[in-house]
Amino acid sequence: MEATGSPPHSTTAVAPSAENNGTTTGSRPDPTTDIAPSAENNATPDPAVSQSISKSSSEPREIIASTAEPIEINDVAAGPAPESQTQPEPQPRKKRRRRKKIFTDMISSSASRLRLLRTQPKPSATGDLDDSAPGQPRKRRGPADLSKEVDIEALIAISVGFPVDSLTEEEIEANVVSQIGGAEQANYIIVRNHILARWRSNVADWLTKDQVLESIRAEHKNLVNAAYNFLLHHGYINFGIAPAIKDVKSKLFSETPKGSVIVIGAGLSGLVAARQLIFLGFKVVVLEGRARPGGRVRTKKMSGTDGSVVGAADLGGSVLTGINGNPLGVLARQLGFPLHKVRDICPLYLPNGRMVNSDVDSKVEECGHFIGTALEAFRRVYKVAEEPLERMLLDWHLANLEYANATLMSNLSMAFWDQDDPYEMGGDHCFIPGGNERLIRALAEDLPIFYDHPVESVRYGSDGVLVYAGGQEYRSDMVLCTVPLGVLKKGEIEFVPELPQRKKDAIERLGFGLLNKLVDLYLLLLWLEKLLSSLKGCPIESVSRVLEILKGIFSPKGIAVPDPVQAVCTRWGQDQFSYGSYSYVAIGASGDDYDILAENIADRVFFAGEATNKQYPATMHGAFLSGMREAAHIMRVAGRRSVAPAAQLNTVNHESKDLDPLFETPDLAFGSFSILFDPQSTDMESNALLRVAVGSEKSDSDDIYISMAIFRGSRPLS
Numbered sequence: 032m033e034a035t036g037s038p039p040h041s042t043t044a045v046a047p048s049a050e051n052n053g054t055t056t057g058s059r060p061d062p063t064t065d066i067a068p069s070a071e072n073n074a075t076p077d078p079a080v081s082q083s084i085s086k087s088s089s090e091p092r093e094i095i096a097s098t099a100e101p102i103e104i105n106d107v108a109a110g111p112a113p114e115s116q117t118q119p120e121p122q123p124r125k126k127r128r129r130r131k132k133i134f135t136d137m138i139s140s141s142a143s144r145l146r147l148l149r150t151q152p153k154p155s156a157t158g159d160l161d162d163s164a165p166g167q168p169r170k171r172r173g174p175a176d177l178s179k180e181v182d183i184e185a186l187i188a189i190s191v192g193f194p195v196d197s198l199t200e201e202e203i204e205a206n207v208v209s210q211i212g213g214a215e216q217a218n219y220i221i222v223r224n225h226i227l228a229r230w231r232s233n234v235a236d237w238l239t240k241d242q243v244l245e246s247i248r249a250e251h252k253n254l255v256n257a258a259y260n261f262l263l264h265h266g267y268i269n270f271g272i273a274p275a276i277k278d279v280k281s282k283l284f285s286e287t288p289k290g291s292v293i294v295i296g297a298g299l300s301g302l303v304a305a306r307q308l309i310f311l312g313f314k315v316v317v318l319e320g321r322a323r324p325g326g327r328v329r330t331k332k333m334s335g336t337d338g339s340v341v342g343a344a345d346l347g348g349s350v351l352t353g354i355n356g357n358p359l360g361v362l363a364r365q366l367g368f369p370l371h372k373v374r375d376i377c378p379l380y381l382p383n384g385r386m387v388n389s390d391v392d393s394k395v396e397e398c399g400h401f402i403g404t405a406l407e408a409f410r411r412v413y414k415v416a417e418e419p420l421e422r423m424l425l426d427w428h429l430a431n432l433e434y435a436n437a438t439l440m441s442n443l444s445m446a447f448w449d450q451d452d453p454y455e456m457g458g459d460h461c462f463i464p465g466g467n468e469r470l471i472r473a474l475a476e477d478l479p480i481f482y483d484h485p486v487e488s489v490r491y492g493s494d495g496v497l498v499y500a501g502g503q504e505y506r507s508d509m510v511l512c513t514v515p516l517g518v519l520k521k522g523e524i525e526f527v528p529e530l531p532q533r534k535k536d537a538i539e540r541l542g543f544g545l546l547n548k549l550v551d552l553y554l555l556l557l558w559l560e561k562l563l564s565s566l567k568g569c570p571i572e573s574v575s576r577v578l579e580i581l582k583g584i585f586s587p588k589g590i591a592v593p594d595p596v597q598a599v600c601t602r603w604g605q606d607q608f609s610y611g612s613y614s615y616v617a618i619g620a621s622g623d624d625y626d627i628l629a630e631n632i633a634d635r636v637f638f639a640g641e642a643t644n645k646q647y648p649a650t651m652h653g654a655f656l657s658g659m660r661e662a663a664h665i666m667r668v669a670g671r672r673s674v675a676p677a678a679q680l681n682t683v684n685h686e687s688k689d690l691d692p693l694f695e696t697p698d699l700a701f702g703s704f705s706i707l708f709d710p711q712s713t714d715m716e717s718n719a720l721l722r723v724a725v726g727s728e729k730s731d732s733d734d735i736y737i738s739m740a741i742f743r744g745s746r747p748l749s
Contacts (some may be wrong), residue, residue: 505736
């Protein structure tokens with residue numbers, strides 16, 4: 032998945048493998064920038080933050096989220112060219128413009144609102160709470176210091192996606208304050224921002240409520256409870272895969288489950304939701320049709336002539352589009368992965384190898400924000416791109432927009448194609464060395480995932496859900512469907528009852544684009560080890576076209592372009608588990624359709640994935656955040672159900688499907704296994720029915736059951 036609102040202006044490069052941690056290459060001479068974790072620990076502050084608040088262990092130390100224009104997803108640069116290389120005529124390099132993310136009147140930091148924070152935090156077991164020299168009196172924070180701290184923390188909250196001075200819909204639904212608006216809400220926002228910034232300063236450790244109370248006045252403990260619980264349950268703090276985080280979560284596991292959930296799909300949203308649901312006290316099973324986790328995030332290891340792995344290419348989701356507030360950046364910090372920054376300098380070359388004049392390019396690029404049928408009329412009226420060179424540049428920028436949206440411009444909604452721009456993550460765009468599969472492996476670790484189990488049917492009613500996958504039946508309280516929009520469009524999964532017409536219409540209106548990548552591996556010093564080009568078409572033709580372009584650029588400089596050692600081309604449109612790459616707002620659709628797709632059905636069937644995230648569609652972090660969102664949603668629904676009976680719906684227990692009465696007296700039972708033999712046959716080759724209860728033996732009502740037919744004489748696996 033790529034960011035629809037931030038179109039890349041060149042081809043992306045292959046991420047270096049974890050083994051060699053090499054530098055990525057491309058057609059630009061500027062090297063990438065490694066954003067490395069601290070040598071002391073894996074809890075470095077966010078890279079784009081430029082100022083810390085305090086060295087106090089009880090005060091937030093998150094750095095300021097930059098409000099400068101974020102960079103584009105450009106080619107990751109190669110190392111310096113050989114000295115013998117002839118340089119093209121000098122051209123001023125340009126930064127790709129993108130619409131600025133405007134923050135209206137930032138934060139009000141009146142003295143009355145600062146009274147929540149202690150001017151002198153309580154002593155902590157970790158030592159002094161400020162940067163005073165040993166033996167010197169501890170510095171007391173004054174109003175100016177507190178005002179600055181509050182403003183910095185508000186910027187951090189904004190970078191994560193919270194509004195400046197209002198509550199999110201989730202906060203309102205969670206009843207974090209007794210009354211919307213007024214002083215209580217204003218104070219809650221300060222406390223929420225403080226907790227969020229406090230944890231972001233050290234994402235490797237678990238932040239406790241008591242630690243927060245060290246820097247918040249005692250009379251506001253109720254606000255701390257509300258904000259802390261909301262941020263914890265909705266996955267804004269204490270999430271991820273740092274050892275300390277995982278250790279605390281394992282100890283907090285509840286013996287009394289809140290219910291059972293089947294997660295369909297082991298992509299980013301499914302993995303994140305499964306981990307969070309287990310932490311929240313649910314029993315979870317993940318059903319995945321592929322033989323691997325990750326979904327549309329897949330890393331291909333590239334091999335040299337001797338068979339050794341020399342590079343890694345992300346064939347699907349590849350770029351962390353904006354590192355400020357990005358949860359994937361948090362995971363990278365927790366795991367100690369350095370990040371390769373994507374440069375925002377992107378010169379364009381003509382087919383003859385000459386660099387395009389940046390002034391002409393800028394003039395033409397301005398036209399690129401108009402799309403569809405309006406473009407040609409605009410071009411004629413304003414006399415844009417009348418010269419052949421200008422028209423060629425215009426075609427490039429239009430193709431670049433199509434690249435970003437994974438579809439033709441004629442398919443895009445002129446009014447809403449960029450509706451997500453105001454929400455986009457700020458900061459640098461980055462690659463993870465070794466590919467994003469490293470994150471996927473860490474997220475999938477220890478989860479109960481059944482691979483090669485494509486889901487065929489979902490039946491839901493007042494007493495739960497039945498999911499049929501691979502000839503087996505899975506029963507649970509709720510189901511979370513995270514399959515791509517392309518799978519829903521194809522109708523690959525049967526829903527009984529059918530999906531509401533409102534949801535089916537949204538599925539139809541939204542577009543699901545196709546973007547294939549061609550990955551070429553080179554071993555010359557100039558190319559270092561690899562070069563990635565994103566093209567459509569068959570592999571042979573694509574490789575030939577790439578070579579033709581590269582030779583046109585580098586041959587005039589006396590540099591020979593060899594044939595690639597290895598080439599890989601994706602086919603996402605033919606993948607039965609995706610049928611495309613990522614979503615876009617098609618003609619007739621709007622951002623509201625993402626919200627409709629996210630709506631649950633009867634508090635039994637829930638939906639997550641990038642196509643359910645209005646703010647961050649078509650991005651990896653959008654998928655991640657949607658998984659967290661639905662885990663919290665499921666928890667709220669389960670809480671309501673525990674105090675009130677569920678509404679009467681069409682029952683899921685069809686007479687022919689309900690096996691519970693039969694298994695009340697099984698022919699054979701041991702542990703969680705129950706077996707029924709055919710009462711009309713003693714033949715060892717006759718059929719028998721096996722049912723396995725997945726879950727705690729203390730709570731039969733919450734068990735997830737797996738049923739399958741076996742031969743009566745089957746031998747157990749040894």
